[in-house]
Amino acid sequence: MVEKIQRKMSESRSARWIVLLMVSLTMMCGYFLTDVLAPLKGLLIELFHWDNTDFGLFNSGYGWFNIFLLMLIFGGMVLDKLGARFTGVLSVGVMLVGIGIKYYAIGFMDPSRTVDFWFFGAQTLKAQVLAASLGYALFAVGYETIGITANKIVVRWFKGRELAFALGMNVAFARMGTFLALALPLPIAKAFGNSVSTPILFGMILLLLGFLTFLVYIVMDRRLDSERAQEGLADDERFRFRDIFSIFRIRAFWYIALLCLLFYAAVHPFVKFAVDLVVQKFGVAGEYSGLIPSLLPVGTLVLTPLFGSIYDRRGKGASMMIWGALMLVFVYAGFAIPWVDHWAAAVVLVIILGVAFSLVPSAMWPSVPKIIPEHELGTAYALIFWVQNWGLAGVPLLIGWALDKWGTLPP
Numbered sequence: 001m002v003e004k005i006q007r008k009m010s011e012s013r014s015a016r017w018i019v020l021l022m023v024s025l026t027m028m029c030g031y032f033l034t035d036v037l038a039p040l041k042g043l044l045i046e047l048f049h050w051d052n053t054d055f056g057l058f059n060s061g062y063g064w065f066n067i068f069l070l071m072l073i074f075g076g077m078v079l080d081k082l083g084a085r086f087t088g089v090l091s092v093g094v095m096l097v098g099i100g101i102k103y104y105a106i107g108f109m110d111p112s113r114t115v116d117f118w119f120f121g122a123q124t125l126k127a128q129v130l131a132a133s134l135g136y137a138l139f140a141v142g143y144e145t146i147g148i149t150a151n152k153i154v155v156r157w158f159k160g161r162e163l164a165f166a167l168g169m170n171v172a173f174a175r176m177g178t179f180l181a182l183a184l185p186l187p188i189a190k191a192f193g194n195s196v197s198t199p200i201l202f203g204m205i206l207l208l209l210g211f212l213t214f215l216v217y218i219v220m221d222r223r224l225d226s227e228r229a230q231e232g233l234a235d236d237e238r239f240r241f242r243d244i245f246s247i248f249r250i251r252a253f254w255y256i257a258l259l260c261l262l263f264y265a266a267v268h269p270f271v272k273f274a275v276d277l278v279v280q281k282f283g284v285a286g287e288y289s290g291l292i293p294s295l296l297p298v299g300t301l302v303l304t305p306l307f308g309s310i311y312d313r314r315g316k317g318a319s320m321m322i323w324g325a326l327m328l329v330f331v332y333a334g335f336a337i338p339w340v341d342h343w344a345a346a347v348v349l350v351i352i353l354g355v356a357f358s359l360v361p362s363a364m365w366p367s368v369p370k371i372i373p374e375h376e377l378g379t380a381y382a383l384i385f386w387v388q389n390w391g392l393a394g395v396p397l398l399i400g401w402a403l404d405k406w407g408t409l410p411p
């Protein structure tokens with residue numbers, strides 16, 4: 001097999017699947033770290049006296065730099081200008097610094113310390129919450145950028161072949177990271193005497209391993225480049241700043257961006273608050289509360305590549321996205337109706353949510369290279385993620401505030 005990889009990168013099936021595996025493992029570690037604190041909300045409340053607004057604020061930190069400092073868009077431009085290898089290494093570095101700050105805040109800061117500052121009026125915040133949120137905000141810059149980098153890498157290696165299936169596999173690895181983030185942190189924290197910071201440390205070590213797998217990709221991608229250069233196939237179209245305006249002129253781009261905003265704003269905040277929902281609305285006991293939400297990423301592990309391969313063979317991406325969006329409306333109607341409160345209903349709704357959460361991404365991400373040329377792809381994905389991040393930042397804040405205002409149980 002190694003011989004085959006050495007002979008011709010561009011035509012080697014094993015080479016492109018190894019690239020996919022290496023990059024997907026890096027992504028998986030990022031996804032683990034993104035949700036690592038979600039199942040620890042109870043401990044944060046118990047040990048550090050965080051309330052729902054603190055938790056919502058921390059989660060909204062995810063978008064602060066990506067949205068307001070436009071870091072995500074810059075990330076996409078860096079990707080198109082300087083390439084996936086450089087951008088990937090930079091992204092993992094930024095993620096490590098961000099998560100290091102969060103680890104310090106949770107593991108070593110005095111939870112009772114507060115800071116006063118001015119932001120649209122005088123504000124007082126827990127210093128620990130603020131530092132953890134800033135660390136998370138920085139982490140998110142690297143994490144979103146590695147997301148667009150991975151998409152562009154998969155397109156480069158799989159275009160004209162089984163692209164949607166490969167992108168679906170990449171998403172499946174990401175969901176595995178989310179699943180592990182829902183399942184592992186609580187047992188790890190408990191095993192280390194209710195230590196909230198140990199699962200974060202565990203995630204940091206995982207990410208270092210993810211960095212090593214990214215290095216393997218770099219070696220292979222360099223070889224592909226030199227092979228293409230020898231064949232006179234080097235990519236000579238370069239991204240220019242004004243290309244952004246040609247992306248803006250594509251109507252289908254805006255439809256995808258809008259769906260991405262609404263769809264992900266509904267699904268990802270659910271992951272953060274799902275444990276709380278199944279405890280408080282569906283009456284599931286504390287130690288089992290992570291199980292029902294963890295069904296969501298498990299289902300998507302199989303379904304996203306499956307729908308991707310259907311998309312490769314049959315097309316019909318727009319219909320898949322419409323069906324996924326309709327299912328989402330049905331699921332949230334179920335979550336909202338007060339008398340739907342049996343744990344089995346929660347299981348069924350989460351399974352349907354899993355189908356929707358597979359249908360939409362498996363059609364959405366491979367649709368982008370169909371409307372955008374490859375040298376603008378990083379920026380186009382970045383712009384879509386930027387729009388999406390408004391929802392990812394705003395909705396958890398809204399949920400935290402709503403829970404504190406109208407929640408029926410004490411935090």
Ligand SMILES: N[C@@H](Cc1c[nH]cn1)C(=O)NCC(=O)O
Nearest residue numbers: 144147171174264268361385388
């Ligand atoms: N914006 C990215 C990464 C992400 C995941 N959760 C929050 N942000 C994205 O949406 N990637 C595609 C996916 O389906 O996860």
